[in-house]
Amino acid sequence: MNIIDDIILHSPALIVAIPLLGAFLTPLISKINDKVRNVFVISIVLFTSAIVLLLANDIYSACGKIHTYVFGGTAAITEGGFAVRILFEVDGLNIFMAIITTILAISGVIYSWAFMKENTGLDKYYTLYLLMIAGMFGMILTGDMFNFFVFLEITSIASCALIAFWTSKGKAVDAGFKYIVISAIGALFILFAIAILYGQYNALNMAVLASNIQFSFLDKIALVILISGLAMKAGIVPMHMWLPDAYGRAPASVTLILVGVTQASLYGALRMIFTVYGGKLTTTINQIGDVNIDLNLLLGIFIVGLALVTIFIGVLMALKENNFKRMIAFAAVAEIGYIILAIGAALTTVFSATDPRTGIMALKGGIFHILNDALDIGLLFLVAGAIYYATKETSLNRLGGLARNMKYTTIFFLIGLLAVSGMPPMNGFASKLMIYESTYQVNPILSIIAILCSILLLAVFVKVFHSAFLGPKLPKFDNVKEVPKSMLLAMGIIACIIIFIGLFPDLVVNNIVQPAVNALTNNSNYINNVIGGI
Amino acid sequence: MSGMSRIVKTITNVAFPFVMIYGLYVIAHGHLTPGGGFQGGAVVASGLAMILVAYGSIWVVGKVKEKHLSVLESLGAIGFISLAFFGILLVYLYSSFEGTFFSNFLIGQDTIPIFNEIGKGLANINTAGIIPLMNFAVGLKVIAGLFVIVLVMAYSTRIKEGK
Numbered sequence: 001m002n003i004i005d006d007i008i009l010h011s012p013a014l015i016v017a018i019p020l021l022g023a024f025l026t027p028l029i030s031k032i033n034d035k036v037r038n039v040f041v042i043s044i045v046l047f048t049s050a051i052v053l054l055l056a057n058d059i060y061s062a063c064g065k066i067h068t069y070v071f072g073g074t075a076a077i078t079e080g081g082f083a084v085r086i087l088f089e090v091d092g093l094n095i096f097m098a099i100i101t102t103i104l105a106i107s108g109v110i111y112s113w114a115f116m117k118e119n120t121g122l123d124k125y126y127t128l129y130l131l132m133i134a135g136m137f138g139m140i141l142t143g144d145m146f147n148f149f150v151f152l153e154i155t156s157i158a159s160c161a162l163i164a165f166w167t168s169k170g171k172a173v174d175a176g177f178k179y180i181v182i183s184a185i186g187a188l189f190i191l192f193a194i195a196i197l198y199g200q201y202n203a204l205n206m207a208v209l210a211s212n213i214q215f216s217f218l219d220k221i222a223l224v225i226l227i228s229g230l231a232m233k234a235g236i237v238p239m240h241m242w243l244p245d246a247y248g249r250a251p252a253s254v255t256l257i258l259v260g261v262t263q264a265s266l267y268g269a270l271r272m273i274f275t276v277y278g279g280k281l282t283t284t285i286n287q288i289g290d291v292n293i294d295l296n297l298l299l300g301i302f303i304v305g306l307a308l309v310t311i312f313i314g315v316l317m318a319l320k321e322n323n324f325k326r327m328i329a330f331a332a333v334a335e336i337g338y339i340i341l342a343i344g345a346a347l348t349t350v351f352s353a354t355d356p357r358t359g360i361m362a363l364k365g366g367i368f369h370i371l372n373d374a375l376d377i378g379l380l381f382l383v384a385g386a387i388y389y390a391t392k393e394t395s396l397n398r399l400g401g402l403a404r405n406m407k408y409t410t411i412f413f414l415i416g417l418l419a420v421s422g423m424p425p426m427n428g429f430a431s432k433l434m435i436y437e438s439t440y441q442v443n444p445i446l447s448i449i450a451i452l453c454s455i456l457l458l459a460v461f462v463k464v465f466h467s468a469f470l471g472p473k474l475p476k477f478d479n480v481k482e483v484p485k486s487m488l489l490a491m492g493i494i495a496c497i498i499i500f501i502g503l504f505p506d507l508v509v510n511n512i513v514q515p516a517v518n519a520l521t522n523n524s525n526y527i528n529n530v531i532g533g534i
Numbered sequence: 535m536s537g538m539s540r541i542v543k544t545i546t547n548v549a550f551p552f553v554m555i556y557g558l559y560v561i562a563h564g565h566l567t568p569g570g571g572f573q574g575g576a577v578v579a580s581g582l583a584m585i586l587v588a589y590g591s592i593w594v595v596g597k598v599k600e601k602h603l604s605v606l607e608s609l610g611a612i613g614f615i616s617l618a619f620f621g622i623l624l625v626y627l628y629s630s631f632e633g634t635f636f637s638n639f640l641i642g643q644d645t646i647p648i649f650n651e652i653g654k655g656l657a658n659i660n661t662a663g664i665i666p667l668m669n670f671a672v673g674l675k676v677i678a679g680l681f682v683i684v685l686v687m688a689y690s691t692r693i694k695e696g697k
Contacts, residue, residue, distance in 0.1 A: 006622075010622050010634070010635060013622075013634070013635035013636075014635075017615060017618065017635060020615055021612065021615045021616070021619070024608050024611035024615065025608070025612060027604060027605070027608045028605065028608050028612075069634070069635075070634060071634060071635055071636045071637075072621070072634060072635075072636040072637045072638060073637065074634065
């Protein structure tokens with residue numbers, strides 16, 4: 001057995017364990033000096049990324065392959081049929097999310113070098129940063145409900161501390177406090193739902209739960225609580241008030257990872273709906289006349305409603321905002337709205353016996369948009385951070401003429417602008433077109449609203465572009481220089497991936513998105529992989 | 535925070551060893567009795583907090599440095615993770631061994647005799663392989679972590695007192 005096979009065999013554990021080990025080694029390493037610490041942190045992240053890519057290569061090598069890793073044993077189920085062991089189950093969706101996290105983690109760490117250089121307490125910063133990455137990988141890869149909750153808490157606590165990292169600015173502490181309150185409430189909701197499920201089925205394993213679930217009255221309550229708890233973490237509109245504060249006040253490198261944390265919560269919601277409750281989605285809830293109202297239809301309509309509100313509020317709030325980072329945060333809310341719009345539209349149609357193609361298309365668009373949203377919004381936040389780094393200014397009213405001094409940053413902003421508003425050469429166009437097409441077949445009004453809001457989003461960012469970058473050179477920005485090379489490198493990595501996906505969207509959709517969609521729509525594969533032996 | 539009266543200090547001197555012994559007992563017997571690394575660590579840290587209250591934070595900071603405590607905390611966490619890593623790495627030493635992350639490699643083997651089951655009673659201390667070692671690591675982390683939190687909070691009250 002050679003070492004690569006061994007690494008692939010143990011990869012789900014290693015992906016979480018190596019950042020965790022790195023996090024605890026960082027305080028000791030930073031006693032040597034700062035440069036060694038920076039090299040150490042990036043090498044930890046790069047090593048983890050290499051393992052993610054190896055695992056991805058393994059998963060994509062065969063259609064529908066699932067890698068199951070059991071902690072402290074070999075069989076998922078012990079003698080007597082108890083599913084007590086914690087296991088990580090990696091299928092197409094998990095590895096898709098892990099790839100997103102990898103991109104964000106690499107560029108976030110590279111960006112942090114120069115961006116956070118003048119701060120003190122950087123050993124704690126990098127420790128929390130790696131903890132956050134480890135928690136995010138854990139949330140994404142785990143196949144156990146309680147383990148999901150534990151990693152959710154790790155991520156929440158680490159990100160709360162990082163949001164409030166600039167404690168000298170009072171509002172950052174305020175935002176951190178708001179974030180920890182909301183995420184603690186959300187996490188307790190999720191814990192309560194897990195307790196309900198555990199009380200009924202004596203299992204915490206997602207696959208075992210999915211195979212046993214009866215959809216009793218308590219299960220309905222658990223589903224509602226799970227979705228609302230995860231929606232709270234994902235910043236869907238009635239629960240979005242923490243998001244602009246947290247995104248706006250955190251250092252830009254932290255915001256980049258926070259975007260990933262939001263997506264991981266969204267992944268949790270997808271996993272709960274499509275896998276754990278997947279077998280019961282076609283249960284008839286109610287009957288009006290001869291028409292059966294199924295769970296998927298009800299849930300889909302509810303999610304579409306939430307999505308429309310999310311898109312609307314996000315875009316409208318972004319229009320009136322004049323703080324750079326808060327504005328991007330509201331745009332991030334709207335982008336999350338697009339993802340759940342696609343998911344809701346998919347839920348209404350994907351299980352129909354006659355024509356599931358619309359639903360599959362919507363699901364593809366939604367999943368693809370998770371990747372694009374993370375990249376676009378991440379790039380915009382990095383640009384906002386670069387402007388803050390160069391000018392110490394966040395209000396758009398006091399910015400102007402920066403294109404003359406910061407030409408690379410301007411180009412990166414332009415790329416992010418086009419991508420986030422869904423303009424043709426960029427990646428946002430590909431996924432948004434899929435969303436428009438499929439929601440049009442569900443209901444034309446949905447796609448009209450989506451396109452309209454996308455145009456508004458373009459208006460928002462064109463306004464920003466004009467007020468921050470164009471116009472005459474302001475005398476107070478005379479000695480503003482281009483940001484350091486490492487920050488440009490981090491932005492460049494993301495911009496290159498954006499352009500690549502924009503040029504070859506079918507490559508990504510066929511090779512990465514399609515396995516994720518297959519994993520969602522076919523949950524029996526996920527279940528059989530764990531309990532197939534019985 | 536300055537120290538308290540001589541009565542409090544004397545009582546603390548008497549009670550401190552018992553608290554320590556009890557906390558270490560809870561850590562060491564984590565796999566046999568209720569409790570474990572976290573609970574025992576919290577008991578020990580509360581004993582240390584008692585010292586802090588009785589003698590005052592200035593005296594304690596003179597004896598223990600916050601930096602050293604954070605090193606101890608990191609060591610506890612690293613110990614825990616590396617024990618889990620040994621589960622994978624020991625495959626290369628013993629070819630017959632099927633290892634996974636967190637697997638209990640000390641149980642049911644003859645290579646390292648002291649960690650075998652000694653005696654037949656369930657209450658024997660070496661019956662759980664690496665679980666006591668993991669409890670020690672968690673205990674170390676909890677002791678250092680909780681104590682450093684209390685210490686820093688107590689020490690920073692000086693700023694309010696204006697000293």
